[in-house]
Amino acid sequence: MKVNLGREELEALFRNERYPLSGKYDPQWILDNALGSQCLWLAESLTQIAGLEPGARVLDLGCGKAITSIFLAREFGVEVWAVDLTASPTENHERIRQAGVEQLVFPLRGDARSLPFADAFFDFVLSVNALHLFGTDDYYVPQHLARLLRPGCRVAFTVPGLIREYGEAIPEHVKPFWLDHVIAYHSPRWWRGHLEKTGLFRVQVSDNLPDGQGVDIWRFWAQGEDDALIEDDNGDNISFVRVLAERS
DSSP states (O other), X not given: OOOOOOHHXXXXXXXXXXXXXXXXXXXXXXXXXXXXXXXHHHHHHHHTTSOOOTTOEEEEETOTTSHHHHHHHHHHOOEEEEEESSSOXXXXXXXXXXXXXXXXXXXXXXXXXXXXXXXXXXXXXXXXXXXXXXXXXXXXXXXXXXXXXXXXXXXXXXXXXXXXXOTTOOOTTTGGXXXXXXXXXXXXXXXXXXXXXXXXXXXXXXXXXXXXXXXXXXXXXXXXXXXXXXHHHTTSSEEEEEEEXXXX
């Protein structure tokens, strides 16, 4: 996202009645620390379909610069393990400390396929704008994700995705971006099947963000080459996908 606005204009741009909790956060702080999307809006969209209880153990998987972890701890009083493969846990800890939630948020560097946690350690796994990067192969859900949750606990994630699967008919305007990242985009129906075929999850929600919000967030945050992709697509194919599932 490229902006050159005054404080009041920036705050107005980041104000969205659908995401009132996110509106409490400094937009410049979000701009400086978000990676790839308006991640607080996406995190809040997940919390709207999956209640978080104070004191719950939450894994923020692929947390980036940990601002979603800070958001979850401040707004819901949960304990959050903020895990990312590339972000510096030291820098994340400083952000967490400055936000006043260092007793609730614990930053770690870790690979999603070799996480250093006991089986059934978490009450909730949440992931924003990350799971498509490592979670689409057939083994990830049963071998790595499922073991983190005991039966009855939940996973919620939002990822850039499709409204429907392309099959072999990839639109011409998508082809220049296909192998870079769009190849890992999938539809709500695909994600439902991906989790349920393991027999380890019951999917409760699998949808595109309602009322065109997924497309709006793409347009709000598109950067560089993605500007052309989103404008040419015009909401026909690409959106954000939101999933909530319970461990069987």
